Amino acid sequence: MxxxxxxxxxxxxxxxxxxxxxxxxxxxxxxxxxxxxxxxxxxxxxxxxxxxxxxxxxxxxxxxxxxxxxxxxxxxxxxxxxxPSVSPTWGRLADADGTPTFGPGEPLPAPGAGAxxxxxxxxxxxxxxxxxxxxxxxxxxxxxxxxxxxxxxxxxxxxxxxxxxxxxxxxxxxxxxxxxxxxxxxxxxxxxxxxxxxxxxxxxxxxxxxxxxxxxxxxxxxxxxxxxxxxxxxxxxxxxxxxxxxxxxxxxxxxxxxAPLAAKTPLEPEQRLPLRQECGLDEDTPLLVYIGRLADVRGIFTVIDALAQLPGVHAAFVGNQDDAYRQRMRDHAAQIGVDDRLHIADYVPSSSVTWYIQGATCGVSPLMPTPAHELAIPTKLREYLQSGLPLVVSDLTEQAAFTRDGGLGTVFAPGQADSLAGAVQELLDRLPDFRAAVRDPEVQAQHxxxxxxxxxxxxxxxxxxxxxxxxxxAGVEPAASETTGPVLAVVAEAPEDQPLVHAWRDQAGPVEPVPGVPVDGGGRGPALKDALDRWIRVDRAADGVLYTGAVNASGSLDGGFSSEVRSLLERGKPVAVWTAEAPLADPRLLAEAYEGHPFSMLPREAAERYRRQVRRSAQPLLDLQAGGNLQLLTSRQADARLLGALWCPVPVPTPTTDRYGSSGWAPEGAQDRPVQVLVVPTLRTPQEEQALDRMAERAEAEGLEILRPRHRKFRPAMAATADLVIDALHLGESSDAAAWAWRSGRIVVGQSTSAPAAPEEAAAPAAPVVQAGDHDLTDRVLELAESLRAGEAGELLRASHDYGTLVHDGRLSVRVIRSALGL
Incomplete structure (x- = not known):
């Protein structure tokens, strides 16, 4: 115990x-x-x-x-x-008279073995x-x-x-x-x-x-x-x-x-149709069915050969996905001219087998002789019976006695196609009698x-x-929730810290937060038991799954990021990947599409090195995109250049503090502190970097506070507390940091962009970016700072606030995701 x-x-x-x-x-x-x-x-x-x-x-x-x-x-x-090459032999140590002995129950040696x-x-x-x-x-x-x-x-x-x-x-x-x-x-x-x-x-x-x-x-x-x-x-x-x-x-x-379950469990039409329908046969066409592993020792080719002697009879094999073996079967059937009557299908769940095959004419068990097969009553025999199908079995001890004693079908000599054809013909001639025998309530109840x-x-x-x-x-059931609506599983490194989780929960329905592990190995995966419990809950409880970048819900247990996503897709679970600012578009395409793009100014060797780095980091996402997986991008450029991608705005939480009052939109206490200018760490041209250096030197001399964080220490949320945000000047689009700035009513300096291409439910106006270039960046920053001090920037601040509320408060993001996932 x-x-x-x-x-x-x-x-x-x-x-x-x-x-x-x-x-x-x-x-x-x-x-x-x-x-x-x-x-x-x-x-x-x-x-x-x-x-x-x-x-x-x-x-x-x-x-x-x-x-x-x-x-x-x-x-x-x-x-x-x-x-040294030694051919296999069935021989054993010889008896005293020189006659080879064979172990009990072992097959006799093949003709010529050991020759x-x-x-x-x-x-x-x-x-x-x-x-x-x-x-x-x-x-x-x-x-x-x-x-x-x-x-x-x-x-x-x-x-x-x-x-x-x-x-x-x-x-x-x-x-x-x-x-x-x-x-x-x-x-x-x-x-x-x-x-x-x-x-x-x-x-x-x-x-x-x-x-x-x-x-x-x-x-x-x-x-x-x-x-x-x-x-x-x-x-x-x-x-x-x-x-x-x-x-x-x-x-x-x-x-x-x-034995099979007495209850027959149908599958949904989009999953599988009954076998006879999948074969495209009418009710009067004789159909033999075989269920089980596809292997020579199971007598598969005996059935195929018998079709040549059974005009009009079809045979369906429901077995494992062994492509090479299936091709052997098709090739052999074509050689003897019966390929139009051969059907091969994948397994169905065991609870649905009897429902799936019940439209066939009879079930076949063509096992070849081995000691194990002589003692076997294969599972398929009882599955055939519960489906109401008479049996055609090879003459092996147990399965033949099972069939003969109950009058459940016919028996043939194993491995002999003509004998099998005769047994099938005998069954067809007496089909009503055999059907009555197998469908007897007492027989059904026994098996x-x-x-x-x-x-x-x-x-x-x-x-x-x-x-x-x-x-x-028992089993995993969806978590109870007072919120109605579709359940979205969000896989992220820290899901509860994701604004998207809170936006969905507030505006759409329940969220199943799933802690993820980066695919680059940063962080340990969950314990096996926890990973399985988590994975089943996602599979059972969620109506759709959203990955925030290349993160695994189960670490490497499910074969990695791409395998994990494909696994959900194959089980009918709608999945999307939120790639945020991940670089997915080929740098060479962007350099060609945008005049003055930073990529066009990199030395060839440096550009190729950067291109390889981008492709390596983006490969998991590109693999999924190539396979037709839905990508949700905050990058307008990548959206326009990747098939199967949609632009989806960054959701930003409601600001906890608003330093700009509703009256005049003037900064509180602006006269008592310097105007803060945040330079977003992003890809920039050498000329742009020089312009930033000149701006910083002049602005600091004028009393402005300049923040230039390194990329690794930067978070987009930092833009929510700066007065001015200097975004990229030559990338042709705004960064995620700009979304945080607009949501908090801050001014963004950068490059004007047109409204993003998006489905109707995601339509958005052009972003309110104050345009600046390398030549006038310093003057523009100083002018805006003076306007803020004087309380004259109200129109710009209001435009930023309104745009941030309209596009980045989460409502638009939720609409895009719901539409993309069909929720």
Whole structure:
């Protein structure tokens, strides 16, 4: 029994570990939902691949896919490549009469296996395999025989340490070593963590990638580690009996059939249509369906070959996204002239499988013979039954008996296309009878997940009891809020300090502030558990997500900034990136477009160096922009030159103090203090810098206070307290600092610009900039300072104040964001 869980919500934390991407693994997905309903807080831990994002969720349950780095296996492969080439063989040490022996349940050698190899090579290999068997049976020896197991151990152990589970559900063989090591480590620290092993298949009979060494290592690892589990689960009665006998277990493994849920869960039309509709077929066209991994050993090509003998019959394969394998299937179908009747589709969520395929004619399980397959009753058989589909299965022990005994379909010789074609034709001829058999209410009731849930729940509660107050359905729900309207998640370094957060909260709806981590590595990422909780809340609670620059909500856990944004987009979440003043437009384009631009005056070498620096810092944002992601820019120039970009004004909070009264707009106490002039640190030409030096020298002599902060120490909000703000004179646009100046009724000196191009809801007038150039900057600053002292600048001050209120009080920014995100 486990220690009392320490998490605040009192629910014990269950981590389910599996050596795949989780997507499409219906047993893992259904088990996770059942565990949540049984009162556990569940996290699913899988492995990452290029086809999925590291962080995901299933019905509100967080999924973390740890990056799969198999260093030991790679080293072993490199070492093998340096050895003399030896063809694989199924042979074993010969009997006394010279006849090769084969291990129990192993496939016979392929014809010609070992041909052309000397007896010395064969003897050396057999001796090596015999040695591996001996080493593998020693404690931990399987790590030496097959280092790939240790790779998985290294893969899963760190996330387990971060997640700190109270109980562990281990799916299949891959996480065994890591879970056992974690439990032993916790025991040495005084904590007892119960765990169970859910054996999905018969490991001694599995076709394991890696050949003899892999099989020897995995079989030995399971045999050693299974005895340390607090409970064992199997998928069939036959497998439970074999496991108890082989491993001398103290009790028979609990049988949990991997049946589908009785309820059919439709998907929205924009997500997926029913299979028959996706294939574009009418109701009378025979359609075979296969669900599962696309692999030769699953008999995929037997089905394709059979189509040549079944005119008018179509076949649909719902499987993993293996582009190379899918192309092999299409090429083979084209060679035999059936490519127009072959359909390949991606997985759908496990809860929607029966809804998705119910329009097919029958379900096919064409497994090829292996010891594991002989003992298997694949999940797909019960999914077919719950969909009301008769079965066509290859003649392997368990699935053939399952089909024949219930009169649920037809059986064919494995690997033989003509036999499969005959079985399909027989089924079509007697289709009403077979449909009646599979749709019988008693048959349907025998093969549902609901019957397995009670067995699982009782087992979990025995290992790790759940407090009464924690029982019942759980999951991440949107935070309650009295404010109505769309919920916007804002990802920023310090979200509560963002004026945009307060503007949205005041004018649009609730905000989900999400602390972000800069992509340049400045700052540590959140802990794994916190990152998952935060990510699921964004995914479940927010109607749209706004990133304020290149910041990650989950650090590097979801693959980085671009990966994190694409992950949300692929799940249908509207996302925009607020780039503020980030330089995105190519400096060469700006130099060509604006006469006298600072970029045009840089030496060629310096200009190229600056261009590379700009591109490197902007690359994450440019990558997203190239992929069609929406960019919200405060830069008018970049907006005009980047596709998929919109101008959006900087929201500035209401000034806390207004030094200019409503009567005459004169500065309070202006005669008692010097006029303050702020020089915004921005890109300037050499001539402009010289003009600023002359202005500063003259102005200080006239009693003005000149502030010239360095770029790293400057904040745009500093412009809200200066009397005059000297913005860029040659960039063709105003900076974010000018927005703060206008919002507080300050005067901005710079370069006049036209009104920004914007959608109708973001229309804005031209900004009130007092124009100045290099030649007259000093005179203009002194004139404005004198006007302020004399109280004669009221019109300029009022224009700045009105423009700042109209454009930069947040209302316009919120309208642009709502329109851009479709909220």
């Amino acid at each position: 486990t220690d009392t869980p320490s998490n605040p919500d009192r629910r014990p934390h269950m981590v389910m570990v599996v050596g795949n991407q989780v997507v499409g693994d219906s047993r893992v997905e259904k088990s996770a939902v059942t565990a949540e309903q049984a009162g556990y807080r569940v996290t699913v831990l899988g492995t990452a691949r290029r086809t999925v994002f590291p962080i995901g969720e299933y019905h509100g349950i967080p999924i973390y896919r740890t990056p799969a780095v198999f260093r030991r296996q790679s080293a072993l492969n490199q070492w093998k490549s340096l050895r 052309g190899r000397s007896w010395r090579d064969r003897l050396a290999e057999n001796v090596e395999l015999a040695r591996d068997r001996v080493v593998a049976k020693t404690p931990g020896g399987w790590r030496t025989v097959w280092p790939h197991i240790a790779d998985y151990e290294e893969l899963f152990l760190p996330p387990l340490l971060h997640l700190a589970p109270d109980v562990i559900h281990t799916h299949d063989r891959h996480p065994l070593a890591a879970v056992h090591s974690y439990v032993q480590l916790m025991r040495s620290r005084g904590r007892t963590i119960p765990w169970l092993y859910d054996a999905h298949e018969w490991v001694p009979g599995q076709e394991i990638v890696g050949g003899d060494q892999a099989r020897i290592g995995w079989v030995a690892a399971e045999a050693e580690l299974i005895r340390h589990a607090d409970a064992v689960i199997s998928v069939t009665d036959e497998l439970a009996g074999r496991m108890k006998s082989r491993h001398r277990l103290p009790e028979r493994p609990t049988v949990v059939h991997n 549902t997940w609901e019957g397995s849930e009670q067995v699982l729940t009782e087992l979990w509660h025995r290992l790790c009891p759940v407090p009464d107050a924690a029982a019942g359905p």
